[in-house]
Amino acid sequence: MNVTIGVDVGGTNIVCGATDEAGKVLRKLKRPTEAHAGHEAVLGRIAEMVAQIREELGAGIRVTSVGVGIPGLVDPRAGVSKFAGNLKWRDIPVADLLGDRIGLPVFIDNDVRMYIYGEAVAGAGRGYEHVLGITIGTGIAAAIVNGGELYYGHKALAGEIGHVRMDGVEEECACGLSGCLETVASASGLVRQAKKALREGRASLLNKWFPGEALERLTAADLSKAMDAGDALAADIIVRAGKLNGRALAAAASVLSPDVIVVGGGGALAGERLMAPLREELYRLLLPDFREGLKVVTAEHNDDAGIIGSSLYAAHRNGD
Template identity: 75%
Template sequence: MAITIGVDVGGTNIVCGAVDETGGVLLKLKQPTEAGKGHAEVLSRIAGMVRHIRAELGAEHDAKAVTAVGVGIPGLVDPISGISRFAGNLNWRDIPVVSLLESELGIPVHIDNDVRMYVYGEAVAGAGRGIEHVLGITIGTGIAAAMVHGGQPYYGYKSMAGEIGHVRMDGVEDACSCGLNGCLETVASASGMVRQAKKALIEGRESVLGTWFPGQEIDRLTAAHLSQAMDQGDALATEIIARAGALTGQALAAAVMVLSPEAIVIGGGGALAGERLLKPLREELFRLILPDFREGLKVVTAEHNDDAGIIGSALYARHKQ
């Protein structure tokens, strides 16, 4: 049985897993990224994790059965040259990831954008399985999207397609870390929703959240707490989550009218919020698209969620051989 290894590099953790040809995860390992130690340390850690996975496969699978490694990296990635052009939360710029890892591991390595690989994993082995045109969006610390058409990821010019989190939204003026104002992710990402809640509480807005996190305790507030407060009928939490869902639906409506997907897969923390976020998202999306685009369009949550990145990276590395 041929096996490929998928690696999902995040700002906080690296997840590495052995994946079979069906997308099944045979073995998985997680370690802290520690990006502050520099790219050489991070890449050395990835190589060590891959070697550990190969050793752990042990007697059940010949180490030679591992035919390639796929690595999903945040930010701007050039899969053709194998270079990470820019990854802000890793503090990487123009890092030749493929050549460095291949010299360490001695097997082919493919790199790509992490969200593109996440959506690819869901498209070919998850919630979008069997569907020709899949648009995926991940909602977490930031927001990004990717399109898979006929089993192939869409890249666009300079491989930069998918930055839906930086679409300017009407009525939004918040400054974004990208340097623009009014980006979708300033209000609809998990961090954006938490930031709005904290601001409202500091300004004196009444909410059960203020009871849970008085004074300096506010720094412990997370997006999961917003969901819990909404379930208790809290007006502030409901308003923030509903607005996030509606604005995401607006951004997706434009993408649907341009790309005409058959399914939209929602992943990341947004998937964990469930119908709290998806109901206003779906309502706004379907309100804004033409009837012919509405017909047959599915909006579903990710099947693999936490594992989709390693599954997609591994399967695409297999596909590229």
């Protein structure tokens, strides 16, 4: 039996898993990234994880290739991480360096593209020809899969929907622009707005739940709980985020005409609290011909989508 291994590299953790040709996860490991130790140490940790999984799979299973999803800017053809801010990587030839360590073909790409690729071919987008996917987490990013192939655009930069500037949004973004979608509509953007409003004296249940310095522990999940408890501040923030994401997706859908939009990442865990206003705004802004038949769904695999996508991407690139 032939399998591939997918690796999802994050700023905090590395997740590594082996899947079969259908994307079923057979083995999975999770380790801290410890990016401060440098790229050689991180790649060494990945190599150790790959070796452990190969050992656990046993002699009867052959690993043919490895796929790696990396945050930031990636040159997938050259196998180079061009820039990953949270890893402090710049121009790192990941595919060559890791391939030399493990003795297998290695293929890399952006982590969000790998996530959406996994959902498109083996998750919520399975069976659809034209998939537009978006992840709502610390930031917001998108990817497009048409006929089972990723769309990259010029310099492989396609998908940075989080940096679309939105009317009525003035917050400065870490990218250097202001008014970017992700400043207010990402999971971290939700939390940032809530903290600002509470410090300015806005009435909310969250004042009781997170008094004083405890406010630093506030998460997007807490906003969902507060919204369920009838909190107006939490509802305002989450509904606005849903509508803004819907507005950005309406523009993207008008250009790309997808069959399905897959919404994933931590923000998607808000469920219908965020998805209902997202769909409402999306459909309101689309022409009927674009809206007809368009499905908007949440990710099926979520936590595992990154390793599934990276693994199946490696198989695809390797011709397995």
